[in-house]
Amino acid sequence: MVIEVDVRGFSCPIPVVKTKQAIEANPKEVLSVLVETAVSRENVSRLAESKGYSVEATETDGEYRLTLTPPGK
């Protein structure tokens, strides 16, 4: 199951807070995080990588979809 987290429009640090809470609530699941700015992309990626997640980012229409895969998955 992929958990969707839509944090578009939120300014720093809300995207990080919401992603962190989603990670803690679903520690073994893949997360798909939608962010709107390069800053949010960097901050969410840094958080995920610090927890051992691998991060894949795709850009469409000025928005970023970050796929966060937990370690060992």
Next chain:
Amino acid sequence: MKLLLTPRFRIIIAGLVFGVLAALMTNWGNPPNMGICVACFLRDVAGALGLHRAAVVQYLRPEIIGFLLGAFITAYAFGEFRSRGGASPLVRFILGALVMIGALVFLGCPIRMMLRIAGGDLNGMVALAGLITGVLVGILFLKRGFNLGRATRIHPLVGWTMPALMLGLLLLAIFKPGFIFASETGPGAMYAPLAVSLVIGLVVSFLAQRTRMCFVGAWRDVFLVRDFYLLSGVIAFFIAALVTNYVVGNFGATGIYHWGFTSQPIAHDNHLWNFLGMGLLGLAATLIGGCPLRNLILAGEGDTDAGVTVLGFLAGAAIAHNFLLASSPNGTGAWGPLAVTIGLVFCVIIGLVMRE
């Protein structure tokens, strides 16, 4: 070579460059321990525009203009300019004003706080404890779901408003029409040459935009997500300013700095209100997502909510000086403690109420 490309390395370099420049700005004409202070300089800009009439703090600081215009140019160059807004602008305006009131009770923004410590002023340590306490309270609200709502994309021209305003201020700074106030004595009469201030503002702004440097977010990220990225920039800034002050002789026998709490330049040593003033700033800035510098940078990137926050800073400066809230080297203003108390209550209510 790979090390050079890591974000951590880049923000440390940016912090070092900023720290050296901020310390040197004092030697090039800016007031002591105020090489760069976003709060003090916005207060001077408010004074120059006649929004307050404190005659010693009125000057159109080109650094402020450079910070915002530099972010605008950098954001465009790197494809990051986005016109956006609509996430509780009124609340941001008021929180911006409270950030400024807290700063003017302590006498400095988080940048000047670090510069004051790097210049031997130990009152900055008390303020740092207050700042961190305010940030910790803000984090409690963030963890409970506090947020100011979502911004939406808006017409690109709206995002140009704050940069255009700064361009106007730059013209006023260059041509000095008679209706612009300018201090003849005091901190407002101490400044580096206009071109130097403007270029330093642009350079710092480039570094801050690319690295997302933030002097409040640095502490927030450490306690919220154990992320030391932003803090490494702030520590580099502090070390660079401290070393620069020693190298250029500011701590020497004829220098302008000494270690201690008393007789520090443009500072008072009321520990309680230094702590609580910066505590208010830490809390309010955590709720709006960043320090005064960071909001200037975001405003340059097209974030109109940050633009409204900057206008809140200017309003807060005007209120602080018109209604005797601002401190002076003689101590706190008559109504400063009451204003900080009201500000803290407002922040707690906002923090508790505005959540999902």
